Amino acid sequence: MNSASDNTAGDRAGSDWPDYELVDFGAGRRLERFGEWLLDRPCPAAIDGAKQTPAAWRDAIARYDGARATDGDWTPKPKKWANDAAISVPLGGDREFTLGLTPTPAGQIGVFPEQLVNWRWIAERTARLAALRPSDPPRVLNLFAYTGGSTLAAAVAGAAVTHVDASKPSVELAKQNAERSGLADAPVRWIVEDVLRYCQREVKRGSRYDAVILDPPTYGHGPKGEAWRLGRDLPVLLELCATLVDRAPQFFLATCHTPGVGPAELSAYLSDAVVGHCGQPPASGRLWLATPTGRRLESGVWARWPR
Template sequence: MADWPDYELIDFGTDGLGRGRRLERFGTLVLDRPCPAADGVTKQRPDAWAAAVARYDGARATDGVWKPAPKKWAPAAACRVPIGQGLTLGLTPTPAGQIGIFPEQFINWRWMYDRLNRYERPLRVLNLFGYTGGSTLAAAAAGAQVTHVDASKPSVQLARDNAERSGMAAAPIRWIVEDAAAYCQRELKRASFYDAVILDPPSYGHGPKGEAWRLERDLPRLLELCRDLTAASRCLFLATCHTPGIGPAELSAYLSDAIVGDCSAPPASGRLWLSTPEGRRLESGVFARWPS
């Protein structure tokens, strides 16, 4: 991306085994990772793939391995994100092939920062399924008071590490390890309300006490809770999704059903894309956000 010097989608396409992959640069590191959205696509820069520092392979996303091992290349690796005065996100390779940074969210981080920065007072922002904190830090950089919620204690620690890397260890952020719906229900009982909600729910998951999450079953109720938590002073609502079968229209409908009765206009929605320097686009999820 021309406006994000530390990140580049170099190429994407099918490898010799017929599997979609993507080649990306984070800071100075080039990584080769699986990418189902690139299945059946022809690579345009085949010679560039030899520059990869590490490659993730596996029959399934949960049983692969990084080669070489992350301890040889990941420690101290970080990616600078030009939001506000600048954020720094560390690379945290996982056994599932993730690295703790989701570059398709950059457009949302920038939109969120610009929106929140317009208010003279610091808004209260609730970030559900906050993972490694990119959205939390973008909101805090705009002056918001953020509550970061994730069911995974290690993920919340990674987000706190990213806050420290970004010089935001003292920012007004509350770090909560909890099931998203359970936390929202308790906040309603406490009459603890918010101005904005951000959420990037997974297709499936479990809370810290084994609470099962199924997006198509549980998202409508969670959005209703978020609606009630923001009823008095709603300023911003952002949802993103990577669940197969849920496109922009479906995600927008989820938000509309929950909040459109209280809003002056329906949410905007669309697809998230990553682009190579040559302009090739790789689909990377969907978004719905209000106001448009």
């Protein structure tokens, strides 16, 4: 179901983004440049390969190590290098937004560069819809919205966005990213709530959206301890989303990093619940990052509609 452009789209994240570069990967780690900050982090997808440019790794300004994703640490401590660190994300034309680097005890930094291709797609789809109805901003629902990359991509293109995440710290970081991007006054609703519960309430309220974006984790917990399991809960969530867009979305995007869920599986989830009756199947593919030498690092999967 993938076109040639779908298969190669993710590679561009490493080639036309001045503030980001995947320098090298291998031996279970990846070396990335975010602006002036060169970071060395674990990467399960790189476990089988070897590092190609060993000398480059010595220039990293910080390294993350940990036996598990929740008990690691940065060396040196983030306060010595990450204060006010931020990068610009180019969406095409004069559209862009800014993301802060926010190192966490789990080794994340609040930026997911493999999503650049999707952020650009969101901005393009949103802008197209906004141009057709300038007095009625597209209503976009962003679920598992984390630090707000997709929210900002939609907002900068003219959408009214509802940003939902169960983590209050993540939502606060997303608000800070909106301020960095000059979007503090954009029509964004910031919601700290369990995603399933929020969508159930929205259905009961009769709310409607033009588009939905979601990046569900494999496992997770809501603010009140609600358990999320992708295999069990994603079909339920997608049925709720289908109702919220009247089974006729202007666009719909899902991404996933769950082992065993490939492009075909994610596309089937989306087709079965939301767009299977629309006459055209979703497009789907893999998210990639590329080094300057062309080596590709798989970084998840996506499915989106329309193609």
